[in-house]
Every structure is written in structure tokens, then in C-alpha cells.
Amino acid sequence: MQNHSAAAQFTWLAACPKGIEPLLADEIRHLGGEVERETHLGVIWRGDLTLAYRFCLWSRLASRLLLPLHESQVDNIDALYEAARSVDWPAVFALKSTFRIDFHGRTDYLNNTQFGAQKVKDAIVDVFREETGGRPSVDKNGDVRIEAQLRKGKLHLYYNFSGDSLHRRGYRLQPGKAPLKENLAAAILIRAGWPALAAEGKHLIDPMCGSGTLLMEAGMMAADIAPGLNRQQWGFDSWLGHQRPRWLAEVDAARERRAAGLNNLRSRLYGFDIDPEQLNAATNNLARSALAGRIHFERRDIAQLRVSSEVAEQGGLVVCNPPYGERLSELPQLAPLYQHFHDATMKLPDWSLAVFTGNVDLARSIRRPMFKQYNFMNGPIATKLLVFGAADERSAQPQASLIRGPVEAFANRLGKNLKQLRKWAARENVHCYRLYDADLPEYAVAIDQYEDWLHVQEYVPPKSIDEAKAERRLLDVLAVLPEVTGIPAQKIVLKRRERQTGKRQYEKQSTEKVFMPVREGQVQLLVNLKDYLDTGLFLDHRPTRLEIASLAKGKRFLNLFCYTASASVHAAVAGAHCTSVDMSRTYLNWGRDNFSLNTLNPDEHEFIQADCLQWLRDCRDRYDLIFMDPPTFSNSKRMEGVLDIQRDHVQLVEQAMRCLNPGGLLIFSNNLRKFELDRDALAGLDIRDVSAKSVPFDYERRSNIHHCFHIRHGG
Template sequence: MRFFVTCPKGIEQLLEQELSALGAESVKQTVAGVYAEGELEMAYRICLWSRLANRVLLQLCEAEVETADQLYALVQTVDWLEHLRPSGTFCVDFSGKSNAINNTHFGALKVKDAVVDQVRAATGKRPSVERTGPDLRVNVHLAKGKASVALDLSGDSLHRRGYRQQAGEAPMKENLAAAVLIRAGWPEMGEGTLVLDPMCGSGTLLVEALLMATDTAPGLLRKQFGFSYWPGHQSSLWQQLVAEAEQRRAAGLERCSVRAFGFDADDKVLNKAKHNARQAGVDRFISFRQQELAGLKQPQGIEPGLVITNPPYGERLGEESELMFLYRLFGQLLRAHFVNWRVGVFTGNPELCKVMKLRADKQYRMFNGAIPSQLLMFQVHQREESAETETHKLSDQAQMFENRLRKNLKQMGRWRKKEGITCFRAYDADIPEYSVAVDCYDSMVMVQEYAPPASVDKVKAFERLQDVMKVVQQVFELTPDQVVLKQRKRQSGTDQYNRHDEIGHFFTVEEHGCKLRVNLHDYLDSGLFLDHRPVRRMIQQQAQGKDMLNLFCYTASASVHALVGGAKSTTSVDMSSTYVEWARQNLALNGADPAKHVLIQEDCFKWLSRPRKERFDLIFMDPPTFSNSKRMQDVLDVQRDHVRLIKDAMELLRPGGLLIFSNNYRRFSLDYEALEAFAIRDTTPATLDPDFKRNSRIHCVFEIRHG
């Protein structure tokens, strides 16, 4: 029999070695797979013992194919009654294309027709298509004018061992984890070795390490394979191989002296890891513990072993600058506590590893799904300064940043004291090398790093960011947990509404007598736009006895100011359920009567487009620059759409009323000609407090009245 055994890109060489060790013949690797030959027993051994394969494809035929008719004819050369019962179920996995077959669904349909037509002509019965758990999976690949037809003997992908029923947010596939461990040299490290994952997530690396250490065939944990209902299946041969594997597993579990430790800051994902280890039968060898990375130390009384981990490395789990602090801390802890240990870091962003200050002695390229990734191997050779004592000295430029920050605070001191300002911007990219904004919220500070150009060296940018974080702590006399780092970038879709962490850290600040909830950790924005402070105060001063409408209300801080200013009623509209709930809490914090201060979760475009009886004395509208959220009927572009928005809002404004229109698009240009029916005044200069005077294009504000 001739097989094609598929695997993730980047581990073909390892799979070739594995298949040769299992006894396969004529082994030859290619992209994302390995060709091999052997008897049916060999296919069974691969399904049972391969730690690296995805699928085992038994090749039936191949020929040159260009048209759909040629594909149909090729499939019909197979005697399908040798592989499929007349009333059985099957499905077709089709990949590739030709000039005449450029749609995989169409290709799969032609293959299905060829199988069904042949069986029906021979027996009068018709096999049916079943995508989930079919009796037979037919695999057809078309490339470079040649099609190959195969049976998928694995069924579901072999990386699905069966033990991982629960996973974290970005799980590593089991066969990729096995490849990482093999490249790290784990199988050769011997009995009694310790393996430790300080950011273990759902525990895949540790479970795979113990499956190797206990000589457990990964296929033993699966309930079904693609050959289970195949007429060519030799059940007695399979059961013989399974019995042999079970004996080896029992002996391996008995003699295993490996110890494993898994740490993670998230107790929920640790519970998943514990469940997975129990399902795999190796939980007795692994000690799981909830622990922040900062608490990482070598377990007492343990000889050096292997630290292996797959830390976060992309936007999905955290911003790059924040992650650099994580990697830097990891490097410090390794140098302080893990001398003579082997360390493997698997990452889709090798640049992050540069801040660990460890030299990689080996690097292996792999793919995590479609993400090009690397496994970097380090040997920690000598003890250096501990993480507690390691210092980062300020450069001359950093001292310039410190001087500028102190100067800004001094210049704004009298104004802040007079106005009772506790939430303000202390610094906004005043020095080009330090392109950050520093915002103060009472006893907390948020540092927002503007995304640097791709041409900027990431390590140098990170070193400057280290300077910023240290200076901010010194100048404001804060502890590290009182300074929060964020990276600013263009938002798209629902980015601005999504949680970016799981800390749940809300606290209350005051502004002109208004209590407002802010959150510096969990969302891209804090819940309070500091630059709009003068606009909110103006609304508060004008709201007495008026009905106020707040469109694109965000967390409804402007509505709160209107409430405190004596507004008769407020109506606040936003399409985000997250922000409407936040707004509800803000209003409740200030004693709002829900009957008079109404919150509406809806797309403002849609809400404005319907005929309405309500009229308002004061309207505030601050739309985003751009939004393509799925919650909206259309894409919002404030430059293109502002005329329509303003006209619709003015329909709801009573005679003598005021519309305050604002946005933060820096190149915004109001279409005065299209809005000539209204009296418009640009009040932007009057809405810039001292902390935003340097950044005069932070927003634009217009007062609009009926002409």
C-alpha cells in the first residue's frame, strides 16, 4: 500500500524520521506531508502511534485531470464497493483546482456523483453523504494538472487525541506541541527529568510530554478512526496492535519518574488543563498551580530540566509592547533562577525574544496554523542579577523625557488646583523619541504608546518604553500596578468595544461634581475622553431645565454632566451593549431617575432615520471617525456622513436649541455649503484646556443652531 501522511508545515523532517522508526518503507518528505509504503498494519501503527501526523491517506489512483469529466472518469476507475457498503455514508474532502475546476465545492460534487453513480448502477442502492462521522472519507487533491484519489484512514485529524475536551483562548494543536517537544530534545532527556511550563494555558505541552514519557500511543485515547467502518478493515489485526499499545502504556505509567509543573495566571484555564490531564491519564505526574509569571522560581530540590512554553505573541492575546515587558521579565527570571536549564520558547513573533537577553543556540521554523513561527532554544549558563535587583539605567534622552514631564506638571499645576482637575493629560509625544501619551486618572496613570512605524527597531522602541514606565513611576511616585500601558492604533469593526484583558478593574473619578466610572485595563479606551472635558462642562452649564439628546453616547459622561447641571431629561443612544451598560452605571452613580434619563442601545443612523415625536433643547453628537461594526447597517465615515447626521439631528432640535457636533478626525472639513440652512460656529479653540493646547487637532467642535 502507498500512503500520504499529512502534517503541519515545518515538521515534515520529523514526521519522516518518525515513520521510518515505525517501519515504513520508501519514506519521502514533501511540503506538509510524507509519502510512505507498507502493509495495512503500517497504516494502523501510524494511526495509533504517530505523534506528528494529521491524516493517513491510502492512495487509490491518480491521473492527469483538467476537466470535470476527466475527474469523474478517474474516480470511477476505483471499485467503490470494495470500500463502501451500498447503503453506507461517506464524505468528500476536495482540495486544489484547475482551469476548469476552480471551486472546491464543485470538485467535491463531481467526486460524490462518480461514487454514487457507480454504486447505484451496480446495486440499485444509493450511499448518502454525511459530513459528521461518515463510514468513509474520500480525499481528492488536484494540483499541477494531476489528481490523486485516496481513502482517509485516520477519519478525524490525528492531532485530535481525544483528551483535550477543553481549551484556552489560543490553543496549540497536539501534534505541533509534540513536534516542539521533540525539537527541544525532550524524548532524549531521560527518566526523572523535570519539565515546566510557566504559561501553560490548557496544558497541551505538558500532557504531550507525559504521553511521551509514559510510552502512551496517542491513538489509544481516540474512540474512532476512518477505517472503523471500512470493509477492508481487519479488526483482529487492529485489536492486536491496540493490546500491545495498552501493555506498553501500563508499563510506562508504572516506571515513569518524570515530574511536571504547569503554572498560569488564569485559574479558569488551569481548570481546563487539569481536566485535560485527567482525560489523558497523566494528571498524577503534573502539578498545576495558579501563579503570575512574576512568581516563577525553580522548584526546590529539583535538578535542572526543561522549561518549555508557548507564551502569547500576537494581537489576539495582547499588544506587542505589553508583551515585551512579559518576555523581558521571563528572561530576567530565567537568568536568576534557572541556571543550567534548557529553555524552549515557541512563538509567532521571534522579535519579542530579543528582549529576554538570552542567546538562542538553536532555532527551528514551524507553522502554528497559518502563522510562521519559531522554536528558540536557550541554555541558561550562568547566574546574573536577579529580577529583583536588575536595574535599567536612564539614558540622557530618558532624563530629557523626565524633565519635560515634570515641567508640564508644574505649568498645569495652578490651573488643575483652581479647577479641581484630577483627570488630565500630562504629556503627549512632546519629544519625538518618546511617542506616548501620559494620562492621569486620580491615583492611576495610563501610558498610551502610539504604534511606531515598521522601520523603527522594536528592541530600541521597547527600551524607550522601559524608560517611560520607569520615569512615570518616579515622577508620580506610583507603584508598577498603578501605571497601565496601552498601545494606540486604528480601530476597526468592534475593536473598541472588545475587552482586552480580564481584570475587571473599574474605579470612580470626579469631574466638575460628576462621578464617573473608568477602567484603564479592560478596554482600548478608558471610558472618559479627557479632551472633551470643556465640552462636558459647557453642556453642564447649559442643561438646566432642558431635554438633552446624546448620540454616539459612549459611556454617557456628557449625559451625566447634563444630569448634574439640572437637565429635565436625557436620552442617550449607542449601539454597544457594553457601553450602554457602562452608561447605566454612570447615571445611577449620580442618582439619575431611569424614567427621565433614558438609555437606548441602537445604531444612531437607524434611530435617527425613523420618524420621531420627541424634540430636544440640547443635542450632543460625537461620532467615531470610522466604524465598520457588524452591528451597523452601513459603514460610518464621519467626513462623508456628517451632513446627513447633522441634518437628521437638526430635525429633532427645538427652535432656539443647540446642537454640539464634535469628532476627532484630524483632517475633518465641515461642509458649510451643504449645511447653509443652519447657523454654524466653530468653537474648537474654546474647547481646548491647557493639557491639550499643544495638540490643537485632537478634536473639532461646532455649535449649530437653526438659521
């Protein structure tokens, strides 16, 4: 146990987020502490009690300050208990104080931290009972926090001197959507060189400020405000070694510095964001701080970045924490966002620039000279701070186009396709069609246009392709799509195309439930570009659906494996009575909505949720026109068995033909690229391969997209 005299030197452990340790060590030295070593836990240092109080007030980087109480070798539960009993706990905190144990670490004899915490708690209570006759109460929000760490065979016991995490400054009660912790924000600013710029009276802009954490931390640095000055509770409040007069002297000194710093503040701070909810959080956070009125928040798009000519000329730092694109669906908007960020900051060519990102590839759009990269962890996400200098001749050149380098070949191919397809689409009254389908193997995406939206599917690259290289190519594609197609990034949806089997056949990609109507022939159909891998409309079957419309008048139409019943809509509008069968209740309801969209009463038609194989075996009705487009493979739990279309197609066709009236037509289709119809097994039927005719113009680049047959009764 360390003594508590005024001159006594203590050993301290200052914990911090991973990657910040060197900065924290510098901060400790600046405050007057003696750094012993940096560890993966933080920084171990020496200093007296006054310095510890000063550290709690002034550390911008630490998360906790721990006072070591005991360490010893332990090799079983009993030894752990005895080690905890060896501390004179009544000399650490009073019987009336409540306490909690934070236990970290596992070994072969202890793999439950809750049990470890219980043993330490038992030891503390037993010591109190023996020495005082009473026992302190345990509380999850206890006045006292004891931290126990079990590592490398040793038990380390600490008194949590600071209490709640030091990153909680007290101003951020509304955190925003993806907040930075305050100590991480401070580390970003220090690495970006803000303290030196602020000392010169330079300015700071965060053009994607969110709830304003970077700006608040920057303001406190510039105004010499101790980050802990507004905190009301500290871990040391209940420590028996606490010397309140020394603490209050440090608080008074910090208040004097704050008053002087605010009086001398020359830096101007600007926060912009397009999200009003985020800005509301930022302004409310600001109002709770000493910086109220010292930071300007405004709703503004990144492209509208501007400050007064006076501020622009005086220089400063542009710093931001833009979205990283953790979800694949976010990338279409982010690829051009980083380019717009570069373009906007070119209005401030002499300013420094710092970008904190979890996706360095996105930041390739920033064409300033980069002179430093720093690694950080933002929670579980590996991130980098990229620090750029003033714009040079290359970065200052106006960039008329994002189409440069290897992606130019992709852009040229897509442009060529567009020229042909848009003329064809206008002539044929087609509003949804495929623009590109891995025409260049290195750009392995499928791009479909749905009215004025783009639906982009990335084919998962083979393991032989470097993952980082594939992602860079994808980002290049997303960056140039708005320019080549004229469709804004906000209307581009990205998904990853993988084989869907079993449960994943109906697995959601998102939960936005946004449906939009699209036109096809004489009907409208609902598509959902975001929630599922497929959109609700198979574009390669457009000619088949239009053919069904031309044949359906007055017919009884059966649509097997109907999906969203789009073919049934065409048939019903043409005057057919429709029976639509599918296993999925979701898609059948979607089909009913498609009927309603076209002023058809779905109750006048049949929508049947069933395993199509079983339903066909039991079917006793007869139909004039049948469309059967089964999946290539299915092992859904709703099915009795496993469907393999190559193996099972003969049985399927025979059963469907039993339901077909004499003179009727079965249109049988599937998407197995190497499918071979067993004509010998179906020798009694009149079969015509219409695959070539059924593949539309926009799919001719991949003519084996599906196989399609017209099948009638023989004789």
C-alpha cells in the same frame, strides 16, 4: 491498487501541519519506514502493513495517514468522474459500510469542492451498483473516508487509513481557551530537545500550562506511551485489506512498552497557571489518560515559579506557549509578562528554556543566549519556537529596571511630565489628565491617566516608518509604563488611534461594557476605557465644563453634539435645566447614566436623539447658555448630509444664535487644528477667542488641541 500480502510494500502519504515535515520524516525513519520525499502535503514513504499500523499508534506528529488508490490526469468533469470510476471500490470497502468524500482543490472547470465531492461519490456508487447491485450509504461520519485531491491537473484518490486526525489522542475533551494541537505540541517538544532530556531523567515545567497539552505530550514521550493507544476507532477498521491479528500484535507491544515506561518514569512534570478554569480542564484531561497522578498541576502566578531544590539541581526544560497578543488590547499585560517570565526562570539558570510565540518582539525580554529558532504555523498564525540555553553572565545579572536602551529617553520624558502633573493635579483636584502626547515623535502614543488607570492610544505610524520598528517601540513603552507610573499592567488599556468617520465614529473596540466612575470638579462621570476608541470624557474640555458649571445656575442649558452629556451633568448639578442633543442613542443613554450617578433625575431634563444640524433648523426654544462642540467631520448615515466644520461653521453658529436668549452665551469649540473662524461672515456677533484659556495645563504641550470661542449677540 496495491496488494495486501504480508510482505507487500505500500506507498503512504503522511500529512502533518506545515513546518513539521522534516521532523515527521525523521519519525518515519525511526519507525522503520523508507522516506521517498517531503512535500508541502506531508511525507511520502514506503512500508508494509505492520509498519502502517505501528505508525498510526506511534506517530506523534502526523495528522493523517493516507493510502493512495489512484491518480490520473483530468481536464474536465467527465474525466474526473471516469477517473474515480476506474477504482475497484468493492475491493476497498464493503457495501454495508458508510462513506464520505473529502474533496480538496479547484480548477477553471471546477471551483466548488462540494460539486467535486458529489462527482466522486456518484462514481463510487455507480461502481458498487454495477458490481454488487447495491449502493453504499453516504454519511458525514462515515466508516470510510475517501480523500480526493485535485492539483496540477491530476486527481489523486486516497483511502484515509488513520480516520480521525491523529492529533486527537482521546484525553483532551476540555480544550481550554487557546489550545495547541497535540501534534504541534509534540513538535515543539522535539525541537526543544525534550526526548533526550527525558531519557536522562530530567524534568519539565510549563509555567503557563493552560489545559496541559505540552505536559501531556511530554509525559507520553518520557513514559514511552504510544499516543494512539487509547483510540477506539480507525479508518482501517472498514478497509477490506485490514489484517486484525497484525494490528492487535502492535497494540499488545505498545501496551507492554507503556507499562514498562510508566514503571521506569523518572522525569517529574509540573504545570502552573493562574486561571482556575484552565487548570480544571488540565486536571480533567489528565484523569482520562495513563499519566494520571504523574503530572502535578497547581494554580500559581509566573512570579511564584518554584520547585524543590532536588528537582532544580537535576535540571530539565522550561517550555511554554505564552499569549501572543493577537489583539492590540492584550499587549499592555503581555509586555511585562515576558519580563516576569525571564525573571522567574532565572531561579533555574541551568535549565533549558523554550518559548513558543507568535510575537518575537515580546520575547526580547528573555536575556538568555538563544541558540535556535524554528518556524511553525499554529493554525493561521505564523509562530516561532525560540530555544535558549543555560543562563550566562549577562542574563544572570539582576535587572533592577526595564528602562534601558532607546526607551530610556521616553521614560525620562514621561517621568518629568509626571513630576509636574501630579503636583498640579493634587493642587487642582484633578483626577483624569494627559500625561504624554507624542512628546518624542518616535514614541507616538498618547497616555491619559483616569484615576488609577492608564489609557494608552497608539498613533498609527506613517507608511515611511517600518512597522516592525514601530511595534518594538510600542512594546518598549508598555514594558516600562508600570515602573515609571506605578500603575500595574492590569490597569493599562491600549488602543490604536485612527481617524473615525461615518460608521466608525461609533465603532466598538471591545464588548466588555465595563464602566468606572471618575471625579471631575463637583461631579462624577462614567468612563469606559475599553469598548470604544474614546472613553466617554474629552479631557481637553475640562476647563470648559468647569466654566459651564460656574455659569449655569438657574439657566436653561443646551448641549449640542453632547456625546455622553458630561457638560450637562456639570450644568445640572449647578442648578440648570439641561437639553442634551446627540445622534447616538448609545451616548445619550450613557448621559442619562451620568445623571443618575450624580443623583439627578434624567427625566427632569431632556435627552434628544437627533441630527443636530436638522434639530437646530427646527428649534423654536430659547436658551441662556449653549455649548456646541461638533466633530471636525462627519458623514454618519443618520445625518442628512456631510458635516465639514470649516465649511459649515458659519451656518451652525448662526442657527445656534437663533436659539440663544439676549444676554446669553454660546461656547463654540472644535478640534480642527487649522480651523479659522470666518469673522467677516459673523460680523454682527460679539466673538471672543478663549482658546488659550480653555486649554488645560496637561495639554499645554499641544496647545492647538482645540479652538474655543465665547459668542454673544452684538450691540
